[in-house]
Amino acid sequence: MTKDKNSSPGDGIRSLRTSKLFRAANFELYVRPNIVIMVLGLIGIAGCSGYLTYMKYKYEKLGYYAAIKSDGTEQFTKKTSRWD
Known part of the structure; x- marks a missing residue:
């Protein structure tokens, strides 16, 4: 897992590149x-x-x-x- 180029401090796990399956399974980690x-x-x-x-x-x-x-x-x- 590597960081996105356009991430800002405080983004936390949102700044990591992950698969769509991981994002779908862990929806609450990515929504504000x-x-x-x-x-x-x-x-x-x-x-x-x-x-x-x-x-x-x-x-x-x-x-x-x-x-x-x-x-x-x-x-x-x-x-x-x-x-x-």
């Missing part, structure tokens, strides 16, 4: 970062993480837990106090 797409991706990931956290909170608030019966099956049982 797109701020709009990165922001949309971060919003999507944050939204999914927030939704999963919300669902876990709501599930734990219901008070059910997985209890394993003597025959090995799993049953969801509501938490109760010994004082009830």
Whole structure:
């Protein structure tokens, strides 16, 4: 791999001559970062993480837990106090 003649400092791997197959397989190494797409991706990931956290909170608030019966099956049982 040799450097192109019209490369500038800071080009990194873009300045190396590579095959078209390598460029196709490693597309993300050759494209410039797109701020709009990165922001949309971060919003999507944050939204999914927030939704999963919300669902876990709501599930734990219901008070059910997985209890394993003597025959090995799993049953969801509501938490109760010994004082009830």
